[in-house]
Amino acid sequence: MQLVRGFHNLRPEHRGCVATIGNFDGVHRGHQALLARLRERGQALGLHTCVVIFEPQPREYFTPETAPARLSRLRDKIELLAAEGVDQVLCLAFNEHLSNLSASAFVDAIMVDGLRIKHLDVGDDFRFGCDRAGDFAFLVDAGRRHGFTVEAAQTVMYDGMRVSSTQVRKALAEADFVLAEHLLGRPYQICGRVLHGQKLARQLGTPTANIQLKRRHVPLTGVYLTSAEIDGQRWPGIANIGVRPSVAGDGRPHLEIHLLDYTGDLYDQRLAVQFHHKLREEQRFASLEALKSAIDADIAAARAHWHAQPLTKSLK
Known part of the structure; x- marks a missing residue:
């Protein structure tokens, strides 16, 4: 798959395609169905497929404090799109220039002059342009x-509900990971690189991997039973995701995972953390001693759970 970062990097070989446009946050089953139809249309016409996405997502640009939590950051989204057989992704920087384009100017610049689109597949509620005059009828x-x-993309239903990024976020907020997996077509996970942190957990006797999130909002908060894949094996663990109210921090969400009985060095590795069950909400503790007692209790609960329901260690 080819990734084109920015309109200015479009080359002649990128033009003449079947395309779709949207956020594709999470690349859930609704997105997957749309992409499957796009591949079929591309094969019928002998053209490559192109997905146009924006970074940041438009609501993150206009209202960053209230924008929906990201299900997948940009790198994960691109990998998921590649896994669906997309030939090309055009990632446009959503900035002042792009936000000020009228619907007509967007069509002319991006769809016609830029990509020379031959077929477009979008949701019937898709809106675009600074005046939001661009809708399905306009297209x-x-x-x-x-x-x-x-x-128009066809609506995908599951158990009477429309499959959407909003429904996935709702399932995650309710810690319904079974429903989230049905909507996504895969277990929900958060990926990121392990960075050096404050080493506080190590001082408390429970070393954790501090995972870079690279997003303003996350769809989960609290303490969870988790697992992570390392060198072809899946290790059970426990994770806290949130702003760490018991320690001085930067106020941004962090993900810290403790893998049970794992002793290797994880620094600078990229981990995919899968979420299985919520233990409790994130809490503020009056002292480090109280925090340590809570962590010990969480780990005991995790050990009991994984003893009763062991993971399959080998992924082969």
């Missing part, structure tokens, strides 16, 4: 004028 009319076809 159909633009397609007639510029020579590309437009098709």
Whole structure:
């Protein structure tokens, strides 16, 4: 898969495609169905597929404090799109220039002159342009004028609900990881690189891997039973995700995972942390002693759970 970072990096070989546009946060089963149809259309027309995404996502640009929590950061999203057989991703910087483009200017610059789209597949509720005048009907009319076809993405349902990023976030907020897995088509996980932290957990006798999140908001907060894949094996553990109210911090969300009985060096490795069950909410403790007692209790609960329901160690 080719990743094109920015409109200015488009080359002749990137043009002439079937395309879709959106956030694709989480690349859930609804997105997967859309991408499958796009691949079929591309094969029928003999054209490559292109997904146009924005970074940051538009609501993160306009209202960063209240924007929805990210299900997947940019790197994860690109990997998920590649796994769905997408040929090309065009990632546009959502900035002042792009946010000020009218719907007509967006069509002309991105769809016609930039990508020379031959077919477009979007949700029937898709809106774009600084005046939000760009909707499905607008695109159909633009397609007639510029020579590309437009098709509405079909809604994917599960157990009576529309599969969407919003529904995935709701399932995660309710710690319903079974439902989240059904909506996503895979277990929910957060990926990131292990960085050096304050080493406080090590002083408390429970060394943790401090995982870089690179996002303002996360869809989970609290203490969870988790697991992580390391060198072809899955290790059970326990993780805290939140702002760590019991210690001085930067106020941003952090993910710290303690892997039971693991003794290797994880610094600078990229871990994929899978979430299985919520133990409790994140709490503020009056002292480090109280914090240590809570951590010890959480680990005891984790050991009891994993003893009763052991993970399959080998991933082969």
